[in-house]
Amino acid sequence: MLSCADFLAEFSDYLEDAADPDLRARLEEHLHECKTCQVIVDSTKKTIRIVTDSDSFSVPADHVESIVKDVMARIRDKKR
Amino acid sequence: MSYLREAELAADFAPFVSFREHFGFVPGLFRAQALLPRAIEAEAGIAAVVLLKQEALSRVQKEYILLKVAAAHHNTYCVTAHHHMLCSLGVPESQLNQIIIDYRRADISAADVALLEFAIKLGKHAPWISREDIVTLRNHGFTDESVLEAVLVTGLTNFLCTLSVGLGPAPDFEPQKVYCGETSQQLNYQGLRHGESSGSYLRAVEYSAASFPPFAFFQEQFGFVPNIFRAQTLRPDVLEAEAGVIRAVLLTEDLLSRVQKECILLVISAANLNTYCVAVHCEMLRALGVSVEDSDQIAMDHHQTDLSEADKALLDFALKLASRPAEFRLEDVNLLRCQGFSEEQIMEGVLMTALTSFLNTLQMGLGTTPDFTPKRVFTPKDLYPFHAQSRPISDAAPSEDPDAALVARVQNGEIDVFEELVRRHSRRVFAVLIGIVGNMDDVRDATQDVFLRAFEHIGSFQGRSKFSTWLISIAINSGTDFLRQRKPSEPLGEVSDEEEGFRPRQIQSWADNPEQLCAASQRSHLVREGVLRLPQKYRVAVLLRDISQLSTEEAAAALRLSVPALKARLLRGRLMLRESLTPYFIRTEKRNPDAQLR
Numbered sequence: 228m229l230s231c232a233d234f235l236a237e238f239s240d241y242l243e244d245a246a247d248p249d250l251r252a253r254l255e256e257h258l259h260e261c262k263t264c265q266v267i268v269d270s271t272k273k274t275i276r277i278v279t280d281s282d283s284f285s286v287p288a289d290h291v292e293s294i295v296k297d298v299m300a301r302i303r304d305k306k307r
Numbered sequence: 308m309s310y311l312r313e314a315e316l317a318a319d320f321a322p323f324v325s326f327r328e329h330f331g332f333v334p335g336l337f338r339a340q341a342l343l344p345r346a347i348e349a350e351a352g353i354a355a356v357v358l359l360k361q362e363a364l365s366r367v368q369k370e371y372i373l374l375k376v377a378a379a380h381h382n383t384y385c386v387t388a389h390h391h392m393l394c395s396l397g398v399p400e401s402q403l404n405q406i407i408i409d410y411r412r413a414d415i416s417a418a419d420v421a422l423l424e425f426a427i428k429l430g431k432h433a434p435w436i437s438r439e440d441i442v443t444l445r446n447h448g449f450t451d452e453s454v455l456e457a458v459l460v461t462g463l464t465n466f467l468c469t470l471s472v473g474l475g476p477a478p479d480f481e482p483q484k485v486y487c488g489e490t491s492q493q494l495n496y497q498g499l500r501h502g503e504s505s506g507s508y509l510r511a512v513e514y515s516a517a518s519f520p521p522f523a524f525f526q527e528q529f530g531f532v533p534n535i536f537r538a539q540t541l542r543p544d545v546l547e548a549e550a551g552v553i554r555a556v557l558l559t560e561d562l563l564s565r566v567q568k569e570c571i572l573l574v575i576s577a578a579n580l581n582t583y584c585v586a587v588h589c590e591m592l593r594a595l596g597v598s599v600e601d602s603d604q605i606a607m608d609h610h611q612t613d614l615s616e617a618d619k620a621l622l623d624f625a626l627k628l629a630s631r632p633a634e635f636r637l638e639d640v641n642l643l644r645c646q647g648f649s650e651e652q653i654m655e656g657v658l659m660t661a662l663t664s665f666l667n668t669l670q671m672g673l674g675t676t677p678d679f680t681p682k683r684v685f686t687p688k689d690l691y692p693f694h695a696q697s698r699p700i701s702d703a704a705p706s707e708d709p710d711a712a713l714v715a716r717v718q719n720g721e722i723d724v725f726e727e728l729v730r731r732h733s734r735r736v737f738a739v740l741i742g743i744v745g746n747m748d749d750v751r752d753a754t755q756d757v758f759l760r761a762f763e764h765i766g767s768f769q770g771r772s773k774f775s776t777w778l779i780s781i782a783i784n785s786g787t788d789f790l791r792q793r794k795p796s797e798p799l800g801e802v803s804d805e806e807e808g809f810r811p812r813q814i815q816s817w818a819d820n821p822e823q824l825c826a827a828s829q830r831s832h833l834v835r836e837g838v839l840r841l842p843q844k845y846r847v848a849v850l851l852r853d854i855s856q857l858s859t860e861e862a863a864a865a866l867r868l869s870v871p872a873l874k875a876r877l878l879r880g881r882l883m884l885r886e887s888l889t890p891y892f893i894r895t896e897k898r899n900p901d902a903q904l905r
């Protein structure tokens with residue numbers, strides 16, 4: 228049986244669905260028994276979902292066009 | 308004009324007479340070597356048997372290989388020369404252009420398409436060649452003699468491309484646009500060589516060293532006949548010419564020493580992941596008095612040895628020429644001049660680099676087993692991006708890059724096309740910069756600077772990674788430079804083991820639908836604050852993977868980290884974010900009565 232520390236060591240691959248089937252089975256066995264790790268898995272998955280879906284670092288569309296315009300102007304300026 | 312001093316050779320210098328007769332002109336690449344007539348003679352010997360002599364493949368098929376492999380290397384000099392030669396062989400320009408743009412749709416036979424596919428793979432991604440590729444060619448009706456010629460012509464192309472980059476001759480004709488827009492074929496990891504092959508792919512004839520002069524020569528010079536030559540016995544004339552090149556380039560000692568030359572062979576073969584050539588040249592260095600341990604260290608990292616500064620500079624020069632030809636400049640030649648190397652010695656350095664590239668390509672195409680037990684066997688793990696900075700081959704199986712066609716057009720001078728690339732990627736670059744710099748001010752200007760830098764260097768982008776990954780590396784560098792100007796900070800690429808040992812503290816259950824607990828604008832505020840509070844190295848990992856949505860491998864490559872190191876930082880960053888978000892999203896009766904109903 229894996230310890231919580233073992234579980235956390237392999238946690239990264241578990242989250243990304245990259246653990247091989249054998250390891251995955253052992254991780255799930257631990258998870259089944261361990262309330263703490265269940266909470267950590269659940270809340271970390273939700274964290275990733277919230278971070279991924281948030282537009283915390285997005286650029287407004289008109290911003291993009293003005294960046295495009297300025298970059299191209301500077302490039303053409305240099306080429307001249 | 309080329310990088311090194313040029314000399315005049317008599318009009319009746321035999322190789323030049325032969326070039327004029329066969330090509331109609333003397334290529335500048337050979338004129339640029341007039342300081343070393345013996346090298347030109349040896350090269351003419353190889354060209355005569357490999358390219359000009361009509362045996363299994365036709366001259367046009369061989370020229371196609373030269374053209375397409377040179378295009379895959381973005382080598383304007385060679386593309387221009389062989390475009391001209393194909394025209395003078397009567398291939399209509401329209402068909403030629405079709406082959407250049409997309410040979411798979413050109414009006415050539417399926418067998419010729421397969422032949423070009425093989426040559427491009429061998430020329431650019433040699434470690435992925437396996438016996439299967441040879442079987443494919445046989446299924447298209449190619450005999451072992453033709454396959455051997457295909458391998459030889461591809462090796463010759465890599466030889467000529469390396470020479471032209473190192474010597475820098477101007478194209479002989481109006482330069483052709485180098486366009487290699489076809490996306491690389493998906494390569495199968497199963498076919499990856501493990502350094503131990505089951506033996507030569509092609510049929511060979513047994514010769515004894517006593518009765519076959521080229522073998523007698525190898526036996527006498529090396530004490531054995533290397534398998535790489537035993538695998539080419541279908542063409543005794545080629546072996547003769549190869550012995551001539553080795554005599555003229557490797558065995559002469561009046562300029563560079565034999566040990567210096569063997570070191571070049573060793574270092575570049577290691578960079579090419581060529582287990583065979585590393586084993587052979589470790590053995591040759593041992594015979595010259597260099598211990599196997601020392602050779603191994605030179606192969607792994609010549610900077611960590613007690614070689615002289617001049618020798619280290621020579622190996623840096625050769626490695627750059629072989630691995631990063633797009634970045635090779637006259638300044639690299641000047642660095643050797645500063646170390647006291649003569650024009651002729653520098654030319655030999657270029658020749659040895661080209662010869663190594665030729666031999667490495669041949670070996671990968673022939674699949675010969677090592678003559679000696681290799682001390683170091685290169686395996687797929689050596690292909691990981693972390694080690695791949697200086698490797699000439701791609702660090703992962705090339706995959707489809709949605710930007711490849713646009714990038715190729717910009718590289719060919721269509722400046723306006725760059726606009727679309729800026730539009731596609733500005734959000735991502737912007738996000739990465741905020742993540743590194745840590746605030747929204749200044750980031751707009753920094754984003755522009757990243758694209759200007761990318762445009763300036765787009766000529767050196769060779770498609771070894773995706774364009775987007777390359778761009779993000781630039782953004783990471785720009786962002787880090789910007790921060791460094793304001794306050795000293797830890798480098799992002801630094802390896803550290805403190806990733807271990809972070810343990811989650813908050814273990815309260817989260818609500819089933821945490822998103823319902825606060826408005827989108829508030830969530831985005833919480834995430835922004837949380838991410839910006841993370842230590843820089845974790846912040847960047849989370850930004851690349853979870854916000855910019857790069858794959859783990861792409862994020863690792865952009866940060867020049869190994870995949871496991873990236874994963875460790877990412878996990879740490881995610882867990883820290885989880886800690887900071889937990890107070891807002893835990894399951895409480897007050898906050899979310901719905902959660903209690905379940």
